[in-house]
Amino acid sequence: MSQTRPSSIREIATTLGVSTATVSNALRGTGRVSPALAEQIRLEAERLGYVPDHAARALRTGKSNTVGLLVPNIGQPLFPAFAQAIERAAKRRGLAVLIGDSQGDPQQQDFEIRTMIARGVDALIVIPTRGTTVMPEDVSVPVAVIDSAATTGNVAASDHREGGRLIARHLLELGHDRLLILAGPENSLVARERVEGMCEVFRPAGIEPALRYSDATFEAGSALGHELDLRDFTACAAAYDALAVGFAIAIKDRGCSIPEDMSLTGFDDLMWAQIVSPPLTTVRQDLEAVANHALAFVAGEIETSGIFPTELVLRQSTARPSAFAKGGRHAE
Amino acid sequence: MSQTRPSSIREIATTLGVSTATVSNALRGTGRVSPALAEQIRLEAERLGYVPDHAARALRTGKSNTVGLLVPNIGQPLFPAFAQAIERAAKRRGLAVLIGDSQGDPQQQDFEIRTMIARGVDALIVIPTRGTTVMPEDVSVPVAVIDSAATTGNVAASDHREGGRLIARHLLELGHDRLLILAGPENSLVARERVEGMCEVFRPAGIEPALRYSDATFEAGSALGHELDLRDFTACAAAYDALAVGFAIAIKDRGCSIPEDMSLTGFDDLMWAQIVSPPLTTVRQDLEAVANHALAFVAGEIETSGIFPTELVLRQSTARPSAFAKGGRHAE
DNA sequence: CTGTTAGCGCTTTCAC
């Protein structure tokens, strides 16, 4: 490894017999430098393979051109997609992304926030771990919280509530009347918005859905699918695809056919929704829009928070309730 | 936002009437500071909520305690899992992770490498984009390439070849003799290793598998599943779960049952493999071990490269070939 | 237009 000390602005300055300030100005296009000299400096910089020292610049300017992204758990399938969207939005603004994982732990989340700030991020994008809120006042850099419209300090989010309504209207139109809702974690505001959106539609129609709370995971969905008495319901709406998929696999295992014996819906439109059999009717978020809004906010381009529409994605896991469904045609 | 200028080492020094050098020494445990004074300094630092300025330290020491992680495409399902493993291994060493996405583009990969170095990462972990190699000599910081044992400069990898052998032996033992291999991208060394491992087992048994190259994606697998003449084969071994899953869904659509009409295997043990129906027999990598080795390498703890064992995961997508399979019992 | 100067906050000799 040829660890040749990288060349500095001063090296260029001395070889060309000018001052470091002029080199700095020439390279960044600030101040007034004669075009001829500027060109000369640029050439020399290139010849030397000059790369500005990021730490020095950060120290001097107080800006690192880095944003921190804090996700609750990068292992869960939605967050990589988010991370990618954030990365793109950041790159468009010349920002790098320092990624941190709270691992579902509020303490870890606090620790990560402090660490990132100590590392000099210019701004923070936080997708809060369930049950936590992040107060911008507590943090010394701009923070964009991405969670739900109901979260204090939320800056960008999908319209989870409307997504819930879309699902509920769809099930209602199909004629379902005995509803199970896999409501996800009781302390997640996103989950609550989704579920409330659904209930807002069901209740006026005289339907009182049964709510079941759990983690938002495949495993939790699977456990519920094994436990619950399926005969009570014509349809099941899950607050997360992961829940729905776990549930789907479990109930198929028990001989319950989807959608013949029971319709099933998810939320998020993960690839999982296309892979499971039958493919899942679900709700898609516009991650690009949310990510872009969050970055625009911390970059100071906008000051308002944004709520972005969601979209119903119809697949084969929903159908009209079977004529026999009431009695429970399927196993058990 | 209470943008109170964070306190510096000097603030502590003046309030306590000592020198900045002593504060620095006390806080880091270097040099000799009397225990009493050291304790006093620590208390004051805490009281002020002092956080060392990362940029200043990096400028002075030339170390940023940050590693760059470059993934080919964070949208593909295996890489988030990798990123998480790397994050954990890094955190264990007090390192932060700057993440970059090559988006499958060799030029973007080069650009990201340069950007990361300019940002002062102490080391780089690179999972190369297909068809590229990264020469450590070209880079001014330690680089760990994670790819395949066959990749020049590879530092940590799973034993993809042995994984291929595991799959092939399993299919052979079940009695399969007409094999289709979804070989993935022709220029991917990882894919090639996996496929060669399979062929090493099949050929001595007198079986010459048919190879089909494609992207390593769900979509490519799906396309192949729709196109190929399935009657020619009793089993299909894919070099990636994503390919296998796409293929599975496509051929089920054509009326071909897995594993009755055709056995199918994947590679990587994504969650996808558990979600698809039937669940996929596949090969699991030990990502933690690979990630940890890569970090140990760039941290200078070890100097050798490491190849890590893989594990066959048996599920329901493989079975003995049906007695009728030869004629093609299924559709078409 | 270009150069001089003065640091950003920290670590690190080297004196005392």
Added chain:
DNA sequence: GTGAAAGCGCTAACAG
């Protein structure tokens, strides 16, 4: 044990 001083590489005032 502790402190004074010298920068790391860069940019931002301010002079010339």
